[in-house]
Amino acid sequence: MDKTELPWNNPVVEANASAPAARLGQYAQPPLRNFGSIDPYNRISREAKDMIPPPFEYQAPTSVSEALALLGKNPEAKVLAGGQSLIPLMRFRLASPAMLVDLNRIGDLAYIKEGEGWLRIGAMTRESDLDQSDLIAKKYPLLADTTHVVADPLVRNLSTLGGNLAHADPANDHPATMIAYRAQIVATGPKGERTIPASEFFKGPFETALAPNELLTEIRIPAPGKGSGGAYVKMERKVGDFATAAVAVQVSLAKDGTLERVGIALTNVGLVPIQASAAEKALTGKKPDDAVLRQAADLAAKAAKPESDARGSEEYKRALVKTLTVRALRKAVARAQGG
Amino acid sequence: MSTHHIQVKVNGAVKAAEVESRLLLVHFLRESLNLTGTHIGCDTTSCGACTVLWNGRAVKSCTLFAVQADGAELRTVEGLAQDGKLHPIQVGFHEKHGLQCGFCTPGMMMASVALLEANPKPTEDEIRWGLSGNLCRCTGYVNIVKAVQQAAEQMQG
Structure with a gap:
């Protein structure tokens, strides 16, 4: 890989906070920093180049239907949720998806709601939000215990419940919890929603019942009764x-x-x-x-x-x-x- | 090559750039913005040396793409001191000898700041739990905890 391929060689400009991004012009200012003769690879570490993912297309849809359309058109695409497992895999180049469909801009996939006999959790709800939920602390001790021990607090600030399940790493914590709860996993595809019992969702290491054109959108846990x-x-x-x-x-x-x-x-x-x-x-x-x-x-x-x-x-x-x-x-x- | 226009607020200053989709946030901060206070320790989402605040949440900037930060407000260790005056967490690390080699310190301080902003009076257990995503290879945890405790007291005035 030669230096021109480095992903950080693009110019950066100081911008006026009030100026809309589109009006910033052609980046007439020089880059803030010029590496000159320094090769950042040598400066960081010998292995650093292995820690940069290969190039990929990036899309950030703002709705589930937009995300589904992208997945339908791009079978090689991979869904990016919290990214705390996928991005490390990409850095190691164990995964090199041609496209990432980032769900982080879909606001209505993050929620914790209880009603009609179910606790419904949006797939993009982050671990730290589960960890801080009074409802979960009070009524769902199994889930509260689980979310508290997933990775570490920094990872929990980004990682999501849906991602933990859809990634289907046998070492992940939520899959067993959802099976013990008899939870239902909601998959949304081009033809609408279907629910999959957690006990039938995990097909193998990193393999689930989700079709490539489906998104895991919600997790439903039966509301526990008295006792x-x-x-x-x-x-x-x-x-x-x-x-x-x-x-x-x-x-x-x-x-x-x-x-x-x-x-x-x-x-x-x-x-x-x-x-x-x-x-x-x-x-x-x-x-x-x-x-x-x-x-x-x-x-x-x-x-x-x-x-x-x-x-x-x-x-x-x-x-x-x-x-x-x-x-x-x-x-x-x-x-x-x-x- | 997939490039994207992003605009982020870093320590109060707005920065705009064209970034490749695969550019990690930590490389954007260090290499594009020259904010080298944020360290790269492990490259494996393990050590927390690269911790920055992303919309107020402490995250590992090696595990987030720069393009994902478009529109975000970021704080790095360079944003802690104001008008030449150290932030209480910096004073704490200085006075309680919260660092030995210092490599983990920027990440430790950013995680501590997030912790103290969410929980101004943490117990020792809460501090240790809150910093459990940050590793110190000098194993200087005892003084790191003391530094955070001193900062907590100071921040309450």
Whole structure:
């Protein structure tokens, strides 16, 4: 790559704050800075050139229909939401989409609304907005737990719920949570909307049920009734890391204190988030005493399909799932009993 | 090549430029605007050295394209001191020895400013949590927390 290809060689002008952008003219002023003989590549680092994405077309539609039209016409396009996974992939050149369709200028995709038995969250709602929502803190502890441990605060200021799901990284935190909640994912395409149960949304690593011309527009979580509670318990090597393993639990208790509905799903112990169906079934209708919870945790650990890697051996991760499931169940049950 | 006209407000001054779509915000700030106070630490969205305020939110400027910042209000470490007077967070880092090599400092200070603007009286836990996206390889966290605590007191007058 020669220097003329550097993406930062365009001139910058000082502009009058009140002047409309269009009237700034032809950038008659010289660039503020001239590199002269300095090669910025050498100055930054030997690897810096690998950290610049390859060129791509960029479109920033302001409505869902405009975005859908762009996706329909450009099958090679990739959707840019918060960008906190996609932009790193592009910098590493692991992804090199011909076009980015940036959803950040579509204002009406960011909302948190409750009504008619559902919590509806716009796909472009950022993690930090979920984290700061009183409604979610009060009524949706599983979601509150989850959003609080996604990456780090700086990433959460940009990353979105829709992006976390549509990216479908098996290490992402929200997929398991949405399966435990029995959430519905709304996909909008040229023919309108369809809803996909979270348990059927994740098809493989980075693969979802979304068609290339569809957008994930909304997430619907069933509003929990009385006697419901949930918890997300994650083991990470340090703050901001992906989960070594994590467990999402959502329960509701019947009047007699037995478990009426149980959702359990596991993060990063398989190629997709895993619904621990046998464990869910073993708990349903039972009193949530510790022996019963431990038995279910054994079943959850059996359902896990972890692989050995830098975060731990297969054996360790399986044992971890067991422990985290017991902890998440205890926490969820305590919350359900408390409210 | 896809280029776009953008106009941003950086530390109160309006700047306009033609940018290539793939230009990262941190490269725009450092290379086009010569605002080299914003550092590039890891290039992998891990370290927070490149933290700037984007419409008041602390973000990693290596993980945002410059074109996405069109119309945005940005603040960088160069915008902290006003009229030759250091910002309380700068005084805090100076007086509490909140830096050793100093490489992470601009990002630490910008994340701290966002934290203090949202939460003027943070507890120690809240400070540590709020700065958990910023890494200090000198591991000077104890004094960084003290610096933020001093700034919090000072900012309340």
